[in-house]
Amino acid sequence: MARTPEAGSDVHRERHREVLETAARLIREQGYEAASVQDIADACGLTKAGLYYYIRSKEDLLLEIMSYGMDIFEERVLLPVLAIADPVERLKACMQRNIHLVTEERSKEVTVILHEHETLTGAARQQINARKKRYVHFLEASFEEAMREGRIRRVEPRVAAFSFLGMVLWIYKWFRLDGKIPADRLAAEMQDLFFGGLEIAPPPTRRSSKAASRAPRGLPAKPAGRGVAL
């Protein structure tokens, strides 16, 4: 019998991630309802009992996949752009990073699943939705800031935020890595399409300390308002 890696060890964490990524692929292929715990165990090369070492239940597994997807998204897309002082440059960098996440990353199934499934209920659902809402609010706040600083023409921040998201998140439905448009070019074309018609002034060559101090230092703490399904 194979030895189970000790909980908390690097090997255990890596194996846990593999389980989440494999399960995400299977759920994307078959659907959450259709993919049984036995199917997921088989795909992971585990017995059903072995799989239950990593997860507590099927819904718990879905929550774990989504939480892991949000971790990856925040780490690779959101956190690296928060420090960019100019709001338009911040939004452009964010778009580029998000496009790469949904086209190229080996973990893309884990993030795509965030937008495909409404199967979570209760507290688990609220937990994921709160993290999604922070992204929407970050985008809205950045569009508002860009208007205040005279960098873009007037738009409705909420419509701009969801248009940005729609363009970027719809990509996984049609984009093929072996298709005629490489991911780099897609990102450049989409940035131009979206921001080329919005910008009315170039970014300042040197930011004043006042403007720099206005740049967000972290995610908005309390996402307010109604439920948002991305």
Added chain:
Amino acid sequence: MARTPEAGSDVHRERHREVLETAARLIREQGYEAASVQDIADACGLTKAGLYYYIRSKEDLLLEIMSYGMDIFEERVLLPVLAIADPVERLKACMQRNIHLVTEERSKEVTVILHEHETLTGAARQQINARKKRYVHFLEASFEEAMREGRIRRVEPRVAAFSFLGMVLWIYKWFRLDGKIPADRLAAEMQDLFFGGLEIAPPPTRRSSKAASRAPRGLPAKPAGRGVAL
């Protein structure tokens, strides 16, 4: 026992549409796998045997819902705009109509389901995908025409087409009819966001007969190329 309306009659067709719309709502709420034929029959106020009077199988039901969704989409969005000679006005009208379809129409579940489910297989899947591809090709051809006529700046037609679709089709994931942005304003804001930055010349006040003859007279006959999942 309730009398079954005669096949081919208006009452039968209306009842059939009701069955498709009710089933679409249930599938949207519960997921295709989770919604049983018994659940669907209950929601329609039919016995299981009664439901099988209208459908042959669960997969057949899904194909019927999707075909009906494509019928509604073509009737309310695509066909009314085909005759608009100016490509930018054609695309704007198409965006506005598509936004109203996904926000306000009583049949919106039937059209939303087209983009949520990849459950169809084989010939049924090909049939629906071919109809979706015609929409993509119509958009691409209209963007190409708008560039040729000097109406918009240069864009990659495929990226523009899928950006248009992403913005519009993502709406059902976040838009609430009772929210602070009415559907009319959403349509106007999104048209401005997308086309405000693309247009470089106003539409000609009177179209030449040559330009008018270039306007598409119908959908592209043979959608070519790889599978497209909207």
